[in-house]
Amino acid sequence: MKKIVLTGGGTAGHVTPNIALLPKLKENGFEISYIGSYTGMEKQLIEEQGIPYYGISSGKLRRYFDIKNFSDPFKVLKGFGQAVGLLRKLKPDVVFSKGGFVSVPVVLAARFLHIPAIIHESDLTPGLANKIAIPAAYKVCCNFPETIPYLPEGKAVLSGSPIRQELLTGNRLSALTLCNFTAEKPVILAVGGSSGSKVLNNALRAVLPKLLKNYQVIHLCGKGNLDASLGSTTGYAQFEYAKSELRDMFALADIVISRAGANSICELLALRKPNILIPLSANASRGDQILNARSFEKQGFSYVLEEENLTSDTLLDAIKQVETNKQVYIDAMAKSKQLDSIDTVIGLINEAAASKSKK
Numbered sequence: 001m002k003k004i005v006l007t008g009g010g011t012a013g014h015v016t017p018n019i020a021l022l023p024k025l026k027e028n029g030f031e032i033s034y035i036g037s038y039t040g041m042e043k044q045l046i047e048e049q050g051i052p053y054y055g056i057s058s059g060k061l062r063r064y065f066d067i068k069n070f071s072d073p074f075k076v077l078k079g080f081g082q083a084v085g086l087l088r089k090l091k092p093d094v095v096f097s098k099g100g101f102v103s104v105p106v107v108l109a110a111r112f113l114h115i116p117a118i119i120h121e122s123d124l125t126p127g128l129a130n131k132i133a134i135p136a137a138y139k140v141c142c143n144f145p146e147t148i149p150y151l152p153e154g155k156a157v158l159s160g161s162p163i164r165q166e167l168l169t170g171n172r173l174s175a176l177t178l179c180n181f182t183a184e185k186p187v188i189l190a191v192g193g194s195s196g197s198k199v200l201n202n203a204l205r206a207v208l209p210k211l212l213k214n215y216q217v218i219h220l221c222g223k224g225n226l227d228a229s230l231g232s233t234t235g236y237a238q239f240e241y242a243k244s245e246l247r248d249m250f251a252l253a254d255i256v257i258s259r260a261g262a263n264s265i266c267e268l269l270a271l272r273k274p275n276i277l278i279p280l281s282a283n284a285s286r287g288d289q290i291l292n293a294r295s296f297e298k299q300g301f302s303y304v305l306e307e308e309n310l311t312s313d314t315l316l317d318a319i320k321q322v323e324t325n326k327q328v329y330i331d332a333m334a335k336s337k338q339l340d341s342i343d344t345v346i347g348l349i350n351e352a353a354a355s356k357s358k359k
């Protein structure tokens with residue numbers, strides 16, 4: 001039997017594309033294992049899928065000064081030793097990494113043991129973890145054509161992002177019931193990425209009384225961010241994180257307000273959901289979400305509102321604009337040639353596994 005080890009974690013954006021690959025990997029006869037961190041979001045998300053999960057020590061790699069910069073390299077080194085041990089035991093034909101800090105020692109260990117590793121970079125520019133791992137990779141998949149110049153020649157493959165196919169099969173009625181909403185009023189779904197966004201949460205809650213006059217609002221606000229004082233507000237339903245019910249919420253949503261994480265925006269495109277993107281500011285990140293969002297704006301898929309310009313007025317105006325031009329956005333998204341990412345990635349995985357068995 002062919003064997004694969006998947007890795008990636010930190011936030012759900014480094015896990016959901018791996019989950020999207022599971023059905024086809026099984027269909028292709030792969031025995032699947034997962035290496036992630038001891039306690040990251042990936043642990044629960046993967047264990048729920050019934051995939052054997054192995055935790056290793058993981059440290060954050062930072063570009064800025066932090067006292068932990070002195071202890072974390074040791075954690076990464078320990079993680080490398082553990083990854084070598086696990087890969088020796090699991091004997092995969094191929095490793096697939098969706099990035100995030102925990103994936104670095106796994107990809108380096110694969111290289112050390114001559115196991116081909118495929119990396120997926122979803123953002124427009126490679127993150128630090130992938131930058132370190134790319135030289136050790138067999139191939140690097142990417143989501144945006146603009147990413148190719150950042151990748152070594154001969155390694156880059158434009159694959160798009162694997163999207164969980166069940167998201168395309170949501171049921172509006174289930175979401176209406178779950179949220180206790182009426183079918184008479186349109187619905188806005190607001191998502192602050194997989195960890196929630198305080199900026200988006202505050203901006204949304206500030207305009208809630210005005211919004212609720214015309215809309216109902218589903219708010220995915222992130223762990224620890226529920227506002228108990230809004231618990232019984234009619235037409236407002238808040239959740240920390242949506243699991244299988246996310247597909248129904250997407251089906252019900254008329255407009256989505258979202259952070260501009262690479263996977264989130266690809267899902268919105270696949271679902272043809274008129275959307276407002278509020279990318280994570282360059283002060284709090286390397287600015288990758290701004291590039292993701294601008295690329296979508298340029299293609300006519302999204303209305304972009306930068307965090308620095310986010311006020312109650314600009315948010316309400318953005319919603320009005322998207323409502324008015326809804327069909328223009330839907331038509332642009334319908335015309336996009338979104339790549340068949342799952343098949344491309346599975347093709348590469350099969351090729352890499354075959355190259356290993358020839359050695």
Ligand SMILES: CC(=O)N[C@H]1[C@@H](OP(=O)(O)OP(=O)(O)OC[C@H]2O[C@@H](n3ccc(=O)[nH]c3=O)[C@H](O)[C@@H]2O)O[C@H](CO)[C@@H](O)[C@@H]1O
Nearest residue numbers: 011012013016122193194195220241242261262263264289
């Ligand atoms: C703060 C941070 O580091 N953000 C990064 C992180 O974002 P983040 O982890 O938010 O990643 P994405 O937006 O790419 O993906 C989020 C995933 O979580 C899912 N989801 C979200 C909310 C929910 O309630 N339920 C649910 O299932 C979405 O459907 C999606 O599949 O990884 C992305 C992909 O590398 C980057 O572009 C982001 O810049």
